[in-house]
Amino acid sequence: MPTFTNRTVDSVYNAEASVSNMSKDDALSAGVRGAIMIAADEIRDGKASSVVEVILEDERGKRALRSTVMVSVASLAVSSVPEQAPLTAVTDVQ
Numbered sequence: 001m002p003t004f005t006n007r008t009v010d011s012v013y014n015a016e017a018s019v020s021n022m023s024k025d026d027a028l029s030a031g032v033r034g035a036i037m038i039a040a041d042e043i044r045d046g047k048a049s050s051v052v053e054v055i056l057e058d059e060r061g062k063r064a065l066r067s068t069v070m071v072s073v074a075s076l077a078v079s080s081v082p083e084q085a086p087l088t089a090v091t092d093v094q
Contacts, residue, residue, distance in 0.1 A: 004064065006031035007055040013038045028056055028065055039071035048073060 003020040004027040015034060019027045031054040039050035049072035056065040 003059050005057040005061075006034065007057070008034045008038055008052055009055065010038065010042075010050065010052045012042065013052070024056065024064055028054065028067065031056060032067065032069055035069035036071065039069060043071060043073050 001021050001023065003018060004022065004024065006017045006019055006027060008015045008031060015038070017030075017034065019030055022030065035052035035054050038052050042050040049070065051068060051070045054065075054067045054069060055063060058064045
C-alpha cells in the first residue's frame with residue numbers, strides 16, 4: 001500500500017503526518033480524526049466554531065484528496081429547557 005501525507009491546516013494549527021499501510025479512504029479517516037481533535041482544542045479554548053482543512057498527498061506530493069471538517073458548539077441555557085417525562089419503550093406496534 002502507498003504512503004500518504006496528511007496535512008491538517010487552519011488559522012492556528014498546521015500539522016503533518018505520514019501514514020503508510022493504509023488505503024486512501026483510511027488515510028483520509030485518520031486525517032479527519034486529527035482535524036476533529038484540533039477543532040475540539042479550539043472550541044475548548046473558547047471558539048464557537050472551527051474549520052480545519054484536511055489535505056491528503058500521495059508519495060509524489062500530489063494532492064489526492066481535500067476535505068473540510070467543521071465543528072461548532074452552541075451553548076443552551078439550562079433553565080430554558082422544560083422538564084419532560086422520561087421516554088418509555090413502545091412494545092405493542094401493529
